[in-house]
Amino acid sequence: MTTEMASGQTSMIGLDDERLARASLTYLAEPSDQRLGVLTETYGAAPVLAGIRTGTLPGPPAPPGPARDAERKSLERWQSRLGELPTQEGLERLCRDGIRLVCPGDAEWPARLDDLGAARPYALWLRGRADLRFSCLRSMSIVGSRAASAYGSYMACELAAGVAGQGWTVVSGAAYGVDGAAHSSALNAEGTTVAVLACGVDMPYPAGHKDLLDAIASHGVVASEWPPGRNPTRLRFLVRNRVIAALSPGTLVVEAGERSGALNTARYARDLGRTLMAVPGPVTSGQSRGCHTIIRDWGGTLVTSAGEAVEDVSRISDQPGETPVTPETGPVLPRDQLDPESATVLDALPVRGGLGTTDVAVKAGLPPADVLRLLGGLAAGGFAERCERGWRIRRT
Amino acid sequence: MTTEMASGQTSMIGLDDERLARASLTYLAEPSDQRLGVLTETYGAAPVLAGIRTGTLPGPPAPPGPARDAERKSLERWQSRLGELPTQEGLERLCRDGIRLVCPGDAEWPARLDDLGAARPYALWLRGRADLRFSCLRSMSIVGSRAASAYGSYMACELAAGVAGQGWTVVSGAAYGVDGAAHSSALNAEGTTVAVLACGVDMPYPAGHKDLLDAIASHGVVASEWPPGRNPTRLRFLVRNRVIAALSPGTLVVEAGERSGALNTARYARDLGRTLMAVPGPVTSGQSRGCHTIIRDWGGTLVTSAGEAVEDVSRISDQPGETPVTPETGPVLPRDQLDPESATVLDALPVRGGLGTTDVAVKAGLPPADVLRLLGGLAAGGFAERCERGWRIRRT
Numbered sequence: 001m002t003t004e005m006a007s008g009q010t011s012m013i014g015l016d017d018e019r020l021a022r023a024s025l026t027y028l029a030e031p032s033d034q035r036l037g038v039l040t041e042t043y044g045a046a047p048v049l050a051g052i053r054t055g056t057l058p059g060p061p062a063p064p065g066p067a068r069d070a071e072r073k074s075l076e077r078w079q080s081r082l083g084e085l086p087t088q089e090g091l092e093r094l095c096r097d098g099i100r101l102v103c104p105g106d107a108e109w110p111a112r113l114d115d116l117g118a119a120r121p122y123a124l125w126l127r128g129r130a131d132l133r134f135s136c137l138r139s140m141s142i143v144g145s146r147a148a149s150a151y152g153s154y155m156a157c158e159l160a161a162g163v164a165g166q167g168w169t170v171v172s173g174a175a176y177g178v179d180g181a182a183h184s185s186a187l188n189a190e191g192t193t194v195a196v197l198a199c200g201v202d203m204p205y206p207a208g209h210k211d212l213l214d215a216i217a218s219h220g221v222v223a224s225e226w227p228p229g230r231n232p233t234r235l236r237f238l239v240r241n242r243v244i245a246a247l248s249p250g251t252l253v254v255e256a257g258e259r260s261g262a263l264n265t266a267r268y269a270r271d272l273g274r275t276l277m278a279v280p281g282p283v284t285s286g287q288s289r290g291c292h293t294i295i296r297d298w299g300g301t302l303v304t305s306a307g308e309a310v311e312d313v314s315r316i317s318d319q320p321g322e323t324p325v326t327p328e329t330g331p332v333l334p335r336d337q338l339d340p341e342s343a344t345v346l347d348a349l350p351v352r353g354g355l356g357t358t359d360v361a362v363k364a365g366l367p368p369a370d371v372l373r374l375l376g377g378l379a380a381g382g383f384a385e386r387c388e389r390g391w392r393i394r395r396t
Numbered sequence: 397m398t399t400e401m402a403s404g405q406t407s408m409i410g411l412d413d414e415r416l417a418r419a420s421l422t423y424l425a426e427p428s429d430q431r432l433g434v435l436t437e438t439y440g441a442a443p444v445l446a447g448i449r450t451g452t453l454p455g456p457p458a459p460p461g462p463a464r465d466a467e468r469k470s471l472e473r474w475q476s477r478l479g480e481l482p483t484q485e486g487l488e489r490l491c492r493d494g495i496r497l498v499c500p501g502d503a504e505w506p507a508r509l510d511d512l513g514a515a516r517p518y519a520l521w522l523r524g525r526a527d528l529r530f531s532c533l534r535s536m537s538i539v540g541s542r543a544a545s546a547y548g549s550y551m552a553c554e555l556a557a558g559v560a561g562q563g564w565t566v567v568s569g570a571a572y573g574v575d576g577a578a579h580s581s582a583l584n585a586e587g588t589t590v591a592v593l594a595c596g597v598d599m600p601y602p603a604g605h606k607d608l609l610d611a612i613a614s615h616g617v618v619a620s621e622w623p624p625g626r627n628p629t630r631l632r633f634l635v636r637n638r639v640i641a642a643l644s645p646g647t648l649v650v651e652a653g654e655r656s657g658a659l660n661t662a663r664y665a666r667d668l669g670r671t672l673m674a675v676p677g678p679v680t681s682g683q684s685r686g687c688h689t690i691i692r693d694w695g696g697t698l699v700t701s702a703g704e705a706v707e708d709v710s711r712i713s714d715q716p717g718e719t720p721v722t723p724e725t726g727p728v729l730p731r732d733q734l735d736p737e738s739a740t741v742l743d744a745l746p747v748r749g750g751l752g753t754t755d756v757a758v759k760a761g762l763p764p765a766d767v768l769r770l771l772g773g774l775a776a777g778g779f780a781e782r783c784e785r786g787w788r789i790r791r792t
Contacts, residue, residue, distance in 0.1 A: 296699075
């Protein structure tokens with residue numbers, strides 16, 4: 001698989017053994033399995049997959065007793081799913097449906113996920129036109145209650161629009177309530193947005209967000225650790241949350257009741273050393289209780305505007321394994337690493353004044369829809385910025 | 397003047413020269429005049445008053461030039477008010493009206509005010525049955541917008557009732573809105589409350605709070621740096637705020653717009669090293685904007701309940717010049733420093749179970765109204781606590 005697959009132009013036939021093995025592991029094991037993570041990082045995915053097939057995992061066996069029993073149970077669980085592995089035909093069909101696989105080390109792999117250590121995803125399944133790593137360079141995770149109040153939905157929209165308007169990608173979980181409001185609002189602001197699901201990227205879940213998920217795929221990325229076809233479960237939502245927290249340098253909780261899953265995401269963000277932020281609300285609203293806990297007890301900062309959120313996230317000096325977020329000082333990637341289409345769009349932008357999307361498209365000789373997507377990536381990468389009169393090159 | 401004046405039993409005839417001079421300074425100069433503060437602390441109030449009368453202040457004169465011109469102007473300003481000094485008769489009338497004077501060093505002088513340095517009040521005029529220092533030992537300043545929203549008024553009531561219910565005194569500024577709600581709610585919870593005014597303690601200001609001020613005097617204290625009869629001005633409210641901040645180990649802002657006077661109080665609290673707290677609210681409410689600034693930018697803690705506020709204030713290890721606030725570990729004053737009536741009430745309290753106010757009054761042989769006031773003081777001092785069945789001795 002090559003990076004061109006991001007544009008859906010290549011097939012999955014090119015998967016080498018290691019990448020095919022990582023794809024297989026997403027079918028056999030639940031993500032964040034520490035034992036499997038350590039094995040894969042130590043011996044590689046292909047030997048581990050072979051070990052699952054033969055019943056003998058690489059490396060020294062656990063000492064007899066409870067540890068070996070647990071090892072045996074894991075192995076049996078993984079083996080029980082061998083029948084679910086897709087055929088070559090099945091993989092090709094996924095590819096035709098616009099679904100691609102990204103593995104650690106790929107150009108599109110977001111290096112921030114490596115902060116998860118042995119719990120980093122075996123691989124990610126993606127659907128959508130944007131480049132995941134590129135989109136997440138300047139991103140903010142905006143999450144919150146499914147049972148959002150009118151206030152929570154309003155704040156999610158306001159903040160996501162503001163964050164997207166500053167060229168930042170909005171990462172969220174595509175749930176009803178705050179998540180959905182954040183994604184929609186980022187899209188309305190012509191920003192890039194990334195949805196991280198707890199089910200296959202082909203699954204319309206939640207059902208009422210089918211159109212939203214398609215819109216996200218058209219302008220951003222839908223991502224999942226689970227292979228296509230998998231249903232979400234309560235546990236999967238919680239496991240998924242660590243990816244939402246890891247993908248961005250900062251997580252902003254808009255509304256969260258005391259038992260909200262958003263608090264789970266917030267805890268991951270804190271434990272990963274990410275910037276943790278929360279929106280205050282009335283003390284009398286149960287939906288703001290989790291936000292107040294984050295600010296009062298978890299060291300989260302209180303955020304009332306997109307500007308403050310961007311300011312807080314930008315304060316991070318550097319992220320292990322990732323280029324520092326320095327929104328005021330230009331690109332976070334060298335220009336020569338841009339794909340040819342992005343470079344063409346960048347060349348079409350003025351230094352002063354501004355140019356509307358249509359004019360940029362004409363100048364670059366590319367379809368306007370593509371140009372809009374590429375501009376979003378260029379903004380996230382710090383190359384371009386929106387101004388009153390349209391788009392222009394970001395001054396460094 | 398003796399401490400018995402707190403009960404309105406003594407006259408002001410006993411004022412010695414130094415105390416009479418301090419009383420006079422409150423008539424002649426505006427509070428927080430650094431020049432006058434330094435002179436008074438250095439040479440004593442009586443020599444300074446004599447210097448104002450003769451036109452020659454004690455100490456070396458300022459060098460010729462702008463400094464001496466400023467000194468001359470101050471002197472002329474103070475001298476211009478010499479005609480406003482009360483006669484002996486006037487002072488006796490104030491005393492008959494239940495107004496008393498407390499000076500630095502008096503038993504009733506709250507030592508925390510000394511943290512104001514040269515800006516500490518020359519003296520305080522008091523009206524009310526409670527002992528000011530005793531009341532402020534365990535106290536919390538609860539302030540906020542005059543133009544409080546329904547949410548702000550509700551939160552002020554909730555928090556003041558909770559704070560008072562835990563035996564803490566509520567200090568505030570008697571204004572409409574948050575201040576008034578905090579005072580009223582503390583009184584309804586049978587707690588002690590202290591109102592610090594920007595006018596004479598005999599002035600019904602604001603007019604709609606005349607009954608409230610009388611009720612505060614019946615169960616707590618009304619205090620002012622300005623002598624009886626003085627009207628409030630915009631500047632006086634701001635100068636007054638430093639006393640509200642200084643009297644308590646912590647200041648809690650319930651609601652504050654961006655230009656609210658409560659932010660001025662909050663800044664004093666922060667600069668004095670007091671615990672600064674604020675109640676969050678909807679980002680969409682202008683009345684919560686100041687609170688969010690306090691939490692986000694001024695290092696204030698976010699508070700959602702009286703329990704949290706008491707917890708935050710109790711975290712202070714010690715206050716310069718004042719006994720540490722240690723609400724969980726018993727009295728903050730030795731028992732032998734209690735006045736005879738308080739000691740009698742304390743002796744009437746059970747160690748286990750609890751006794752209603754009326755029963756305590758019968759056992760102590762004192763009027764129920766007095767017993768209620770004395771119990772408030774004993775609670776603030778950490779000797780007594782309210783329980784389900786009434787009052788009991790606080791276990792250390």
